[in-house]
Amino acid sequence: MANITIKEVSEKNIPIILGLLYELGRPKPQNDSDVDSFRKLVKKYIIDSDKKIHVAMLDDTKIVGMVSMMFLSRLNRDTSEMYIPELVVLEKYHCQGIGKKLVNSCISLAKENHCHRIRLESGNQRKESHQFYKHLGFEQSALSFTMNLD
Template sequence: MQIFVRRATENDIPVILELLYVLGRPIAKNDLEITTFSRQIKQYITNPDKQILVAQTNSKIVGLVSLIFVTRLNQEKLEMYIPELVVAKEYRYKGTGKNLVAECIKIAKEKKCYRIRLESGNQRVESHKFYKKLGFTQHALTFTFEIQ
């Protein structure tokens, strides 16, 4: 199976939404939410400080990674932050995620980032093994405060 990684386009938005649902992100409840989420993805695609990459095989999108380039107060170089990385279940363990991460590393080097950072839920034990296998190290704990 050959995996091709490319930047997402507006035409990819419906598939991007579906993959985000696989990741456990909120499912649009109605047409208004679909429009809102689609608009947010479009803004992400067109923002120079952000990117969405998709993994494709046989013209089918099977994974994605989103990137944000962050300026830190105590660093001269950018940090690449990965908020989302997801591969469709039937395409896992076939190199899809590895290809997406490899492209992220390539981009981070081109932009001269000082590091790549991501978060992974405590329950995602297999994902943690995957990241460690690719050379990522656990660096911190994440704390959240939900605003209602």
């Protein structure tokens, strides 16, 4: 396996984070205004104390993956839940243990923050991802329903 370290993201990494999100299938900017807006959203995420982004660094020089996390309070718990909205590793680096390292960084952070659970969602079409999460000890515990408003 390559020399991979997990680090908290910095603002200088925003363009790379946006590229990883596009690889995950998130919307791409249609114009310069969109690019600026997306950068501001990531910057806002970085400075929010209830949110974190970790990156997987190859040889301390290249970002090859990322995970975003949110600490959510629940009405029926005294402890937070960690929610993982995005987890992506560049396709070229799949099956090298990088996703596992990113998830393990989430588990460590969740334990440090006394979270009662970690929750994530994975699109129905992402069968390989489902197997990956199950292999790491996640269980399918719910169905997700959405209503698009745009």
